[in-house]
Amino acid sequence: MPPLKCFKAYDIRGRLGDELNADIAYRIGRAFAQVMGAKRVVLGRDVRPTSEALAGAVARGLIEAGVEVLDLGLSGTEETYFATTHLNADGGICVTASHNPMDYNGMKMVKRGSAPIGNADGMAAIKALAESGDFAPAVAGGHVTDASRTRTAYVERLMGFVDVAALKPMKVLVNGGHGAAGPTFDAIADALSKAGAPIEFVRVYHDPDGSFPAGIPNPLLDENQPLTANAVIAEGAEMGVAWDGDFDRCFFFDHEGGFVPGEYVVSLLAEAFLAKEPGQKIVHDPRVIWATQEIVAELGGQAIQSKCGHSFIKQVMRDTSAVYGGEMSAHHYFRDFMACDSGMIPMLLMIELVCRKGRSLKDILSERRAAYPSSGEVNFRVTDQAAVIAAIEADYAPKAQARDETDGLSLSFGEWRFNLRASNTEPLLRLNIEARGKPDLVAEKLAELRKLIEA
Structure with missing residues (x-):
């Protein structure tokens, strides 16, 4: 078999047909079992029309290797993470x-342990074996076990993150994007109701539908945000929450439909944890940092910077026992959730935080945005990323008060700073700028850097 293009550094993504099909999925199942030495593997899938067949092909490969396949059925990625540890499995795969x-x-x-798999600890070996097809002989004993009831234990774990007694009457709009979120959210909402939470949920685009009649569920895109924003306003909700297709990311909207940028969500969730557990460690990425660092210092915590990307954040969290880690891309990680990311836990924490403060999300956010305005991530398509970064560095580094190369180039000038980094997957440069209380300075520096980069 020719080289498999669907293997990335930490997951698998490919165009259907030539890059990912049933035969390739079967090979991945066989290779995963053999490389991991697996006897029990969790298997979940999203709502895409091809996901059930691909999951079935993965299961065949696992079964031929003698594996007990713990089948979650339609579920979110974070349910695979949870079930892998909860069921003491040797690994987990979510087709999404x-x-x-x-x-x-x-x-x-x-x-095992819901730890990520990178090239150095298995992904490269799985790819090589899937390509060669040089599998060990098939063995008997492999079979499928229905593990869908694991959702009950998953919901119980999530309920441990929220103090129901602190919740006040509140109307929250949730947008499942016709992805996998709907049934899982319903189980969480039912648990909240039974616990006496006075939260009214309004559901939109809720039922799973792999044709995605409202568009691909990616609320990070500007063009997709009006679906949630308009519904929040129409329903008179106090907050809006929207998920992506496998709901490992969630996005927030205030009562006026305003989108809450990811860097401020990290700051708010850091506050939510430190208000309960002062002194804990908080992990953040290096793109936009000041709002998070300020609240962490104010509440007596310790801010720890990590490279962007789930594998790096998860490893730093495991190494430091940090209670929470967040990326402005809307991935949020939790020590008490196997240091894995979840899109449902942030919803619970944000609802509780707003209830505790007794103020609107918009009001809470306005203080952070005024103190630390930011540009948001601005992407530039360039042919030679390294050359552009070198040119920017030569121009700006001599004037900088501080520099950091945790991920890309970060330079600080006292009242403002920027992070410039190359995309790992596309010919893009990603730029983030923030300032201390001066939105005009952000706009000025963005225009200045844009001119240089585009030149």
């Missing part, structure tokens, strides 16, 4: 394309 285009699908995989 998340927010990728309709002609794509993929897989997210973890090893």
Whole structure:
């Protein structure tokens, strides 16, 4: 078999047909079992029309390797993470394309303990074995076990993150994007209701539908945000929440339909944890940092910076026992959730935080935005990323008060700073700028850097 293009550094994504099909999925199942030495593997899938067949092909490969397949059925990626540890499995695979285009699908995989799998600890070996097809002889005993009831234990774990007694009457709009979120959210909402939470949920685009009649569920895109924003306003909700296709990311909207940028969500969730557990460690990425660092310092916590990307954040969290880690891309990680990301836990924490403060999300956010205005991530398509970064560095580094190369180039000038980094997957440069209380300075520096980069 020719080289498999669907293997990325930490997951699998490919165009259906030539890059990912049933035969390739079967090979991945066989290779995963053999490389991981697996006897029990959790298997979940999203709502895409091809996901059930691809999951079935993965299961065949696992079964031929003698594996007990713990089948979650339709579920979110974070349910695979949870079940892998909860069921003491040797690994987990969720067949999902998340927010990728309709002609794509993929897989997210973890090893024992729900730890990520990178090239150095298994992904490269799985790819090589799937390509060669040099599998060990098939063995008997492999079979499928229905593990869908694991959702009950998953919901119980999530309920441990929220103090129901602190919740006040509140109307929250939730947008499942016709992805996998709907049934899982219903189980969480039912648990909240039974616990006496006075929260009224309004559901839109809720039922799973792999044709995605409202568009691919990716609320990070500007063009997709009005679906939630308009519904929040129409329903008179106090907050809006929207998920992507496999709901490992969630996005927030205030009562006026205003989108809450991811860097401020990290700051708010850091506050939510430190208000309960002062002194804890908080992990953040290096793109936009000041709002998070300020609240962490104010509440007596310790801010720890990590490279962007789930594998790096998860490893830093495991190494430091940090209670929470967040990326401005809307991935949020939790020590008491196997240091894995979840899109449902942030919803619970944000609702509780707003209830505790007794103020609107918009009001809470306005203080952070005024103190630390930011540009948001601005992407530039360039042919030679390294050359552009070198040119910017030569121009700006001599004037900087501080520099950091945790991920890309970060330079600080006292009243403002920027982070410039190359995309790992596309010919893009990603720029983030923030300032201390001066939105005009952000706009000025963005125009200045844009001119240099585009030149």
